Amino acid sequence: MNWTRLLLGRIGGLLLTLFLSSVVIFSALLLTPGDPIAALAGGAKPTPELVAQIRAEYHLDDPIWMRYLQWLSGVFTGDFGRSFVYKTDVMTLIAPRFGITLQLVLLTVLIILVAGVGSGILAATRGPGVDRAVGILTALGMALPGFVVAILLIWIFAKSLGWFPVYGEGAPGWDRVWHLILPAVSLAVMFIAYVSRVTRSAIVAQMHAEHVDTARVRGIPRARIFGVHVFRNAAPQILAISGTTIAGLFAASAIVEVAFGVGGIGSLLTEAAARKDLPVVQLVSLILVAVFVVLNAIADLIGALIDPDTVTAGRQA
């Protein structure tokens, strides 16, 4: 009962968020200054007749709400529009690139979880020396912008040492992973620091909890105490923060993708925005929002699965 309600509530909220974001994205794009005619004319010098023809063809003179409804009805029939610049179906343009960004994000998540959670645990359990060292490193990691990390990594590992390729996404398979490692690390650095700090404080808080003291007094082995009592109780908090982090990665990937020449969804968005390619910007933005809310919801649900009490408590509050 509780679960169904929770799930339905989540899905409802999700759809509402998506709807509202689509309205915002759509109107924001149309209200920003700039004219897509240059992109639409495709290099030719547009004559007044051509401009008129393009405006009619793409309904550029219709009111915003009407264009939104047209777009929305298209979405429901699987027609997301055609790119102004590439003149091809937006979905065929986005799909393969989304796959690349997804791979990049997955690799990044792996790095973040291993390094972030790992260093957080170390900081919380291995004494003040380690704690301080991790603290300094994470402060540094949070302070460095992604593109600075990217430059450093390219400089050290690609240019000087020549261990990694510097550009592109490579061929599918091992080559792809190889190409994506540096981008993933530069993307991960800032988030590692974040996840590490949250992990550390969640674990420290749990270690001082009453039931952990009790367990210790009863002589239960340290490893078991940590696994059953400390980590399990700290997990929902770590998961929640990881969920938000992962969702944010999709948006953050743009800078790294541009820096490493990776043909993902982020670099597409950057380029499409500069060229005023509205259908592409709309769909990519919407996908990013959707990914964000869905991942957050999933993180919440998993958190609830691990510790049902927090849900009930959260719902009632």
Next chain:
Amino acid sequence: MKRSGLLVGLALGTATLLAATACAPRDGGTAGGGSAPVDQAQLVAALPAGTQPVERVTWSVVEGEPATLDPGASANLIIPNLCDNLLSLQPDFTIEPGVAERAEFVDPVTFVIDLRDDVRFWDGSPVTADDVVYSLQRGQNPQSQWYGAFALVQSIEQTGERQVTVRFNAPDLDFRNAIAGQGGAVMSRAFGDEVGPALGSSDAGLMCTGPFVLEPGGWTPGRAIEVVANDDYWGDAPLVQELEFVFVTDSSTLATALTQGEIDGAYNVSPSSRSAFEGEGAGSLVLGPSTASYSFGPATAEGPAANATFRAALSATIDREQYIDTVLGGLGEVQKTMVPPFSFSSLEAADIYRAGYDALETPGRDLERARELLEESGEPLDRPLVIAIPAGAKEFQQTATILQSSAQEIGVDIEIEELQPADFGAMFYDPAGREGIDFVSTQGYLEVPGVTGYPSLFMLPAETGGVFNWSGYDDERVTAHMQAARTAPDVETAAEEFVAAQEIFTPDQLQVTLAGAYQTTYLNDELSGAVTSIAIYSSPWALHLGGK
């Protein structure tokens, strides 16, 4: 007569693309400052032809992915390898036979084109006179990028099995040069009729005769364009089997990928990465002759910007040597007027043009004179003047900043307005987009030889082809000389008329020319044979590319 531009799309296209692509927050190398000067003699128009076959070459197009490969609608570095032109432009800007064995004026208004008999499209069908009529007629469409070259054409007809005759309303000496560029690209009528307006898109593709073939599915939008060697090419078949175009637009990423050898070559590499390119790496930076130049010009008929004396005052504040060092990393030279010498270097009457150019005053910094000119202009300094540049493009930013600080020295305030690429592009055809803007910063080039096309855009009255004549410039003598130059019965008269016009329009600075830029190419050391002059926009530059 309507002259739209050979350069219209280019001036604006290049600027727009640069703006769209140069979003780098960082540099590959250190810019300008103390970089070694380049001697004219160091410039090379082409590298020695390759001798070894190569399986695959990856080439980056720094301007980004084109919207179309239709030669009538776009000028980009991919098309020249796919579609042959009627005449073939050589790296040194001379013209040789191409798909046309012969193409000449038989009288001042009749141009006869005789075709080779052995040229075939990629699908094996022979090129017919009818295909050539179709191709040339595409240029008569005002929407064509090359419309300006066809402005005086009266009719285009098949007059023999392999002969096409073009008749003119008035003599037009520029036409022969134009068909050595994409205005003379040969397309299949049957294919064009079949795919309609989708021609040149990633879905429909092309049907041309060039040394590389775009096969169905060769263009993955947003990713790469892959073309393969045309083994049945009517000339020598290319040595490179597969040529892949990628679009790395971040100059720093590109510099690294090129020097690491992950990308084999690129044109128009950023001068700001010069030190990275000249350092140790997989390839070398090659400099070639070019017609490209940086300038700024008036965007309005109101106020100081429209006043020639005021523009001359601004021009006299700028230290051009320093400009070249800062903006072009030393890879350019002072240019006296808007028509760069390379555009006439291969013309028959080159000596006359050269003498006319040499006679012009070399622009330089002279603050005293600048103050005098400012005084003479009578313009009040009651408001800052606005210069528009495309957002994110470093060269343009630097240009505007240099202008801003040098103008300040004579008390002129300049404000910089950065426009998003779409807005910057719109400014060129929509008067509303130019509102509140006094000057616009531009970069342009000429892709075929010839001198009249470019200046006409800025100084002829709008109704006779001055599509960028936003300041309302109208000097009867200039107009008369320019018209006479274009319609002259012989090349010497044409040259003399042009030189006479140039003498008058140069001091009026309808474009305040800041510098001529060299053509930059970075090529992997294992490769050779690339064209390295500005002819890359019109000739199959990868045809002789191959291993050393």
